[in-house]
Amino acid sequence: MYDVIIIGAGVIGSSIARYLSKYRLNIAVLERSSDVCEGTSKANSGICHAGYDAKTGTLKAKLNVRGSKIMEGLSKDLGFGYIRCGSMVLCFDEADRGKLNELYERGLANGVEELKILTGDEAREIEPNLSSEVKYALHAPTGAIVDPFGLTVAMAENAAVNGVSFKLNTEVTAIKKENDIYKITCKKHPDAVHPDHTGEYVEEAPIVINAAGVYGDKIHNMVSGEKIEISPKRGEYMLLDTTAGSFVGRTIFQLPTEKGKGILITPTVHGNLLVGPTAEDIEDKEDTETTSAGIAEIKEKASLSAPAVPFREVITSFSGLRAKLVKRTHVDNLESEDADKDFLIGEVPDSKGFFDAVGIESPGLSAAPAVAEYIEKLICAKLAPALKEDFKEKREPIPNFKCADDNARKKFIENDSLYANVICRCCTVTEGEIVRAIHSPIPATTSDAIKRRTGAGMGRCQSGFCNPKVVEILSRELGIPCEAVCKNDPGSEYLIPEKEAES
Amino acid sequence: MIYDLIVIGGGPAGMAAALSARKEGIKDILILERDKELGGILNQCIHSGFGLGVFKEELTGPEYAQRYIEMTHEENIEYMLNTMVTGVHGIDEGSDTCNVTAVNSEKGLFELKSRAVILSMGCREKSRGALNIPGYRPAGIYSAGTAQRYVNIEGKMPGKKVVILGSGDIGLIMARRMTLEGARVSCVAEIAPYSGGLRRNIVQCLDDYDIPLLFSHTVTKIHGKKRVEGVTISKVDENYAPIPGTEKNYECDALLLSCGLIPENELSRDAGAKMEPSTQGPVVNENLETTARGVFACGNVLHVHDLVDNVTKESITAGHKAASFIKNGLGEWGEAHPVKVPSKEKNTIPEDMDRSCQMICVCCPNGCLLTAKKDEDGNYSVTGNLCPKGEEYAINEMTNPVRNISSIMKVIGGKGPVVSCKTSSEIPKGMIATVAGQIDKTTVNAPVKVGDILIKNVADTGVDIVATNVMESI
Numbered sequence: 001m002y003d004v005i006i007i008g009a010g011v012i013g014s015s016i017a018r019y020l021s022k023y024r025l026n027i028a029v030l031e032r033s034s035d036v037c038e039g040t041s042k043a044n045s046g047i048c049h050a051g052y053d054a055k056t057g058t059l060k061a062k063l064n065v066r067g068s069k070i071m072e073g074l075s076k077d078l079g080f081g082y083i084r085c086g087s088m089v090l091c092f093d094e095a096d097r098g099k100l101n102e103l104y105e106r107g108l109a110n111g112v113e114e115l116k117i118l119t120g121d122e123a124r125e126i127e128p129n130l131s132s133e134v135k136y137a138l139h140a141p142t143g144a145i146v147d148p149f150g151l152t153v154a155m156a157e158n159a160a161v162n163g164v165s166f167k168l169n170t171e172v173t174a175i176k177k178e179n180d181i182y183k184i185t186c187k188k189h190p191d192a193v194h195p196d197h198t199g200e201y202v203e204e205a206p207i208v209i210n211a212a213g214v215y216g217d218k219i220h221n222m223v224s225g226e227k228i229e230i231s232p233k234r235g236e237y238m239l240l241d242t243t244a245g246s247f248v249g250r251t252i253f254q255l256p257t258e259k260g261k262g263i264l265i266t267p268t269v270h271g272n273l274l275v276g277p278t279a280e281d282i283e284d285k286e287d288t289e290t291t292s293a294g295i296a297e298i299k300e301k302a303s304l305s306a307p308a309v310p311f312r313e314v315i316t317s318f319s320g321l322r323a324k325l326v327k328r329t330h331v332d333n334l335e336s337e338d339a340d341k342d343f344l345i346g347e348v349p350d351s352k353g354f355f356d357a358v359g360i361e362s363p364g365l366s367a368a369p370a371v372a373e374y375i376e377k378l379i380c381a382k383l384a385p386a387l388k389e390d391f392k393e394k395r396e397p398i399p400n401f402k403c404a405d406d407n408a409r410k411k412f413i414e415n416d417s418l419y420a421n422v423i424c425r426c427c428t429v430t431e432g433e434i435v436r437a438i439h440s441p442i443p444a445t446t447s448d449a450i451k452r453r454t455g456a457g458m459g460r461c462q463s464g465f466c467n468p469k470v471v472e473i474l475s476r477e478l479g480i481p482c483e484a485v486c487k488n489d490p491g492s493e494y495l496i497p498e499k500e501a502e503s
Numbered sequence: 504m505i506y507d508l509i510v511i512g513g514g515p516a517g518m519a520a521a522l523s524a525r526k527e528g529i530k531d532i533l534i535l536e537r538d539k540e541l542g543g544i545l546n547q548c549i550h551s552g553f554g555l556g557v558f559k560e561e562l563t564g565p566e567y568a569q570r571y572i573e574m575t576h577e578e579n580i581e582y583m584l585n586t587m588v589t590g591v592h593g594i595d596e597g598s599d600t601c602n603v604t605a606v607n608s609e610k611g612l613f614e615l616k617s618r619a620v621i622l623s624m625g626c627r628e629k630s631r632g633a634l635n636i637p638g639y640r641p642a643g644i645y646s647a648g649t650a651q652r653y654v655n656i657e658g659k660m661p662g663k664k665v666v667i668l669g670s671g672d673i674g675l676i677m678a679r680r681m682t683l684e685g686a687r688v689s690c691v692a693e694i695a696p697y698s699g700g701l702r703r704n705i706v707q708c709l710d711d712y713d714i715p716l717l718f719s720h721t722v723t724k725i726h727g728k729k730r731v732e733g734v735t736i737s738k739v740d741e742n743y744a745p746i747p748g749t750e751k752n753y754e755c756d757a758l759l760l761s762c763g764l765i766p767e768n769e770l771s772r773d774a775g776a777k778m779e780p781s782t783q784g785p786v787v788n789e790n791l792e793t794t795a796r797g798v799f800a801c802g803n804v805l806h807v808h809d810l811v812d813n814v815t816k817e818s819i820t821a822g823h824k825a826a827s828f829i830k831n832g833l834g835e836w837g838e839a840h841p842v843k844v845p846s847k848e849k850n851t852i853p854e855d856m857d858r859s860c861q862m863i864c865v866c867c868p869n870g871c872l873l874t875a876k877k878d879e880d881g882n883y884s885v886t887g888n889l890c891p892k893g894e895e896y897a898i899n900e901m902t903n904p905v906r907n908i909s910s911i912m913k914v915i916g917g918k919g920p921v922v923s924c925k926t927s928s929e930i931p932k933g934m935i936a937t938v939a940g941q942i943d944k945t946t947v948n949a950p951v952k953v954g955d956i957l958i959k960n961v962a963d964t965g966v967d968i969v970a971t972n973v974m975e976s977i
């Protein structure tokens with residue numbers, strides 16, 4: 001039996017796991033996918049918002065500003081990409097100046113520092129590619145970009161090093177409560193790499209934390225009579241090559257108008273340019289399709305901010321789902337007056353010991369560490385756990401060959417000759433980094449997992465050259481046939497088994 | 504030491520450039536190659552059709568590469584394999600030599616100096632993302648070259664029900680290749696109203712296997728969340744915009760993309776070379792020197808070529824010019840010289856072709872439209888051919904159509920799992936499946952040399968299966 005079980009290994013579940021791993025608690029994280037960071041956490045804007053967006057007093061506002069404050073320190077302690085590049089909200093109409101002021105005032109009320117409203121010319125002086133139509137811009141130097149994969153993996157790995165057990169390929173199919181203990185029926189995927197269980201089995205814990213993203217309602221409704229509903233909102237993005245990465249130096253938002261929230265243009269921590277997202281309510285919680293209409297919308301709306309976005313440099317497009325809460329229940333810890341649009345975090349009134357951390361749409365990534373802190377306080381109040389004496393609060397990331405200078409590269413190779421073998425040509429990722437990712441605290445067992453940890457396959461050829469090599473390395477290191485190597489979850493094998501190919 | 508010349512990339516461009524510089528008397532030449540063997544992408548292009556211009560005979564890719572590899576050995580040109588170049592710097596105020604930084608597992612990271620550098624890294628394929636194809640992002644979407652590597656070098660199958668987007672030569676070649684390996688290719692979709700591939704390849708890779716080529720069609724959706732389950736193909740209008748209502752679904756487990764190539768210029772940019780947007784290669788002067796002084800470029804890194812023979816010719820020039828530079832030193836850079844990019848092939852099979860007596864000749868890239876008429880004595884007279892081979896081909900097509908095929912054979916005890924092979928001469932067209940099946944069932948023990956007979960008198964055709972590449976023992 002565990003003391004705490006967390007359902008979902010996205011950025012929220014992984015962050016909670018990391019913050020609770022400070023204590024003498026026996027913790028497990030259950031994740032239905034083959035890796036951490038496989039849902040909303042892997043497909044978003046990668047922004048650490050300054051915190052002027054959310055209404056003052058909401059959890060969104062508080063946790064965003066708090067997250068924004070602690071993210072940089074965490075990025076150093078845990079080794080993930082973070083750049084405080086600043087952000088701008090553009091206003092294209094004199095008539096909208098009032099709304100920009102509102103954002104400014106709200107930012108001040110939320111505790112955002114260094115905010116300033118610029119004229120169009122002032123904005124163009126520091127961002128020369130902005131449209132001549134820009135009348136004003138709210139400049140937030142504390143806005144930042146963050147590596148969403150890096151953040152999630154770092155949290156999860158640090159939690160794992162501190163004793164949290166991550167159970168991947170493990171889907172929760174039912175939860176029942178007996179004598180104050182939650183009995184969670186788990187189903188291990190039959191084609192998981194080296195499974196530790198087969199078929200269905202039960203995990204138990206008195207405390208359960210629901211961080212199941214778009215499936216947060218399904219998990220919540222397994223235990224609570226007060227039903228909630230999460231409806232996914234799909235956002236499509238276009239990712240441009242690193243050759244376009246310096247097109248803007250800051251995250252460029254558009255002031256929300258009646259026509260919608262607008263499209264952002266931002267550099268990423270990997271040096272690319274990201275443009276998006278659209279916002280479309282959909283029904284299927286697996287529907288991460290991109291559409292030609294979505295791509296057209298991105299291009300059209302982005303050109304409002306900057307007419308010359310070099311879209312011919314696009315290397316991929318993708319879409320992610322925001323976990324939008326459309327029907328919520330009252331949670332006693334919720335202090336906010338604007339509750340219907342807020343995160344839903346806290347103990348479920350009719351199911352003591354069961355905590356929700358759901359409805360984490362934007363600014364969820366920015367807020368993630370603060371959401372974890374918040375849950376940490378709730379759990380501490382409940383269990384009063386003792387701190388571990390040997391908690392390791394820091395994590396060393398895999399040494400990154402591409403970003404290192406020649407002297408550092410030489411040292412990497414001295415320590416590990418596999419660093420002399422460059423596998424991904426576009427992003428200069430070595431075999432040493434890939435092998436380390438496979439043998440990391442949360443082992444990368446798929447090519448997507450390797451991509452998230454090392455960047456291999458993320459470049460302009462989109463794994464055209466390195467895919468056969470990555471498949472071979474995964475096969476060798478995991479001791480499985482090449483034909484069993486997957487892109488992500490079981491069923492996404494790259495190659496056709498020989499017998500099947502012959503039939 | 505200071506090398507005279509460092510060549511980056513040991514494919515056909517790099518080897519031809521190095522050999523050309525040697526011919527001009529340049530001594531200390533080093534080729535840096537990132538793969539485990541010289542030859543570049545030719546090693547996976549196991550089909551024949553290379554070398555008519557340079558060698559006056561039709562070779563497979565590996566055979567073409569082997570000829571250059573042998574010449575490189577004969578000329579004692581030094582090369583390093585499994586070596587990745589991470590940085591190139593030309594001659595400038597700070598340095599009177601070119602500086603190259605490279606990495607391999609034997610020497611770690613090391614710096615080299617040279618009087619000149621030739622960039623010959625080749626090109627890469629446009630990915631699904633660059634094409635903006637909507638839909639899911641499952642496994643099973645490959646550039647045609649990646650699929651080619653899997654099949655021809657790794658001996659693995661990336662799919663068995665295949666749709667191909669793009670009718671460039673690699674796409675056409677892969678349609679035939681996947682078919683010979685037992686996959687079913689449902690169609691090749693091409694957004695343009697013509698093919699960028701050669702007419703001979705439309706005939707011998709698609710028509711021969713009844714694979715439809717859909718002009719003015721493109722993939723408008725990819726289905727399948729984990730592995731590709733199918734694609735939607737739509738007709739497009741003259742602006743290449745999909746026409747609503749023309750969508751048709753094709754079930755498949757793999758989508759291969761052959762939609763264009765992009766010069767690979769990370770290093771050129773790193774060297775500070777100015778780039779030319781129209782070719783996506785570096786700007787060069789009439790000596791093929793980039794704006795980074797002492798750094799030359801040739802082959803597909805400069806602009807995408809249609810035929811390897813043209814890569815070779817350009818690279819010979821680059822080697823020659825680099826040699827003069829090495830001998831004469833830094834002069835005026837001069838003016839930018841636009842590279843002559845041949846106009847793109849725009850090929851179709853004439854719709855009004857009378858298939859009872861007309862055909863496209865597959866003997867060479869010309870793809871002549873031939874007409875074979877039978878006279879009263881039963882003899883054929885052939886018109887439309889530019890050479891005698893065409894006449895022979897046309898008569899064969901009317902009486903006993905024949906083809907050459909290329910494939911791979913499993914190797915036991917070799918450094919790689921398979922070796923490429925071909926028919927030693929033409930076999931009856933009707934025997935292709937039988938012969939391919941026989942090759943598939945046969946294994947060969949390493950080592951293998953080019954020209955080794957792997958199957959004598961295959962399927963009683965009187966034709967042998969011969970190796971087209973080398974395969975060393977472990």
